[in-house]
Amino acid sequence: MIAFTHRDRRITLEGGQTFNLPRELGFRDTPSEDLLDLVREIESGRPWREAVQARYAAAKPWLHRIITSPHRTAFFADVLPPCTGPALEIGAGWGQTARALAETRPVVALEPVAERLAFITAAARQDGVATKLTGIGADYFDVRFETPFALICVIGVLEWVGAFQSQTDPQQRQREFLAKIRRELAPGGSLILGIENRLGLKYLLGCPDDHLGVPHIGNLPAPLARQRWEQTGQGPLQAFTYSQPELETMLRAAGFTQIDFFGAFPDYKLPEKIIPFGENGTALNAWLAAHEVPPEHNGYDGSPLDAVFQRALQERYRALAASGVAHHFAPSFFVRAG
Numbered sequence: 001m002i003a004f005t006h007r008d009r010r011i012t013l014e015g016g017q018t019f020n021l022p023r024e025l026g027f028r029d030t031p032s033e034d035l036l037d038l039v040r041e042i043e044s045g046r047p048w049r050e051a052v053q054a055r056y057a058a059a060k061p062w063l064h065r066i067i068t069s070p071h072r073t074a075f076f077a078d079v080l081p082p083c084t085g086p087a088l089e090i091g092a093g094w095g096q097t098a099r100a101l102a103e104t105r106p107v108v109a110l111e112p113v114a115e116r117l118a119f120i121t122a123a124a125r126q127d128g129v130a131t132k133l134t135g136i137g138a139d140y141f142d143v144r145f146e147t148p149f150a151l152i153c154v155i156g157v158l159e160w161v162g163a164f165q166s167q168t169d170p171q172q173r174q175r176e177f178l179a180k181i182r183r184e185l186a187p188g189g190s191l192i193l194g195i196e197n198r199l200g201l202k203y204l205l206g207c208p209d210d211h212l213g214v215p216h217i218g219n220l221p222a223p224l225a226r227q228r229w230e231q232t233g234q235g236p237l238q239a240f241t242y243s244q245p246e247l248e249t250m251l252r253a254a255g256f257t258q259i260d261f262f263g264a265f266p267d268y269k270l271p272e273k274i275i276p277f278g279e280n281g282t283a284l285n286a287w288l289a290a291h292e293v294p295p296e297h298n299g300y301d302g303s304p305l306d307a308v309f310q311r312a313l314q315e316r317y318r319a320l321a322a323s324g325v326a327h328h329f330a331p332s333f334f335v336r337a338g
Ligand SMILES: C[S@@+](CC[C@H](N)C(=O)[O-])C[C@H]1O[C@@H](n2cnc3c(N)ncnc32)[C@H](O)[C@@H]1O
Pocket: 026, 027, 066, 090, 091, 092, 093, 094, 095, 096, 110, 111, 112, 113, 116, 138, 139, 140, 141, 154, 155, 156, 157, 160, 161, 162
């Protein structure tokens, strides 16, 4: 059983039950009606992978990979701690992580966008994990959990958590998000975070930012990035990523003391190689000095980077590794923090 308070209301849910109080504003990578239509198709019996393939494989190949690629859960082997206590996934999206976790432990999938949560639970029923998965359709900031979690997964969410709201400065919201997670972890529990590196080499060399779709803004220090984004006339900047030292400082300020970084190549979304940093990045530098990195892509639309760009990345990783600093320029991080 999961117990929590939503605003002033105390709620308890058994595995397989769902609480839904979604908000209108929110992160969407496909129109609501399209996704609701897909959910109806799945609920009428069509296998979800087949339905997703028919709808997106040709029309939206990047989205199709994001939803279905087995690489989405590659971090389980390298980064997850060995525990099977209750897990929470915040911003569960299409449920790639939550459903896979539910094969081995009870999971709460928290996702504020209603149709995304409907997809997660419909696909969980087909995968035979519905009784292990509790759905909560709400903003994480509106929920106070009584049940402590052994594991909290936040994959591709910290960068977005300040967006789609206007009460709090987005970066302050990100700091509050990490502090709230720290409070809701059981003693000895772990946060697993997946996020792009603000200083990822590909971004410094001019690859568009995964959130903004343009180069040379998201990789700037936040005050300057805000200024440059405002100058484009698209309103205030809402999505922020961080370098390794910045992210570590934020995690320590939130109360985390044991923090392990991993470099994810080509990124945390579809990782093919996940390499632990080791002490001061030595393990990742040693790996980069001896290996070719997997081909990287534009993380905004999934398009491959051309061979010349790829070679430029490879040569620079090597040179930076020889100086012992290449870990600062990995494209994405996984972080395990407790
Ligand atoms: C880029 S998507 C990542 C989805 C999924 N974790 C994945 O790896 O594909 C970001 C998700 O964070 C969710 N999100 C953003 N702000 C949130 C909040 N305050 N509380 C809970 N979820 C939130 C969005 O609804 C969205 O599904």
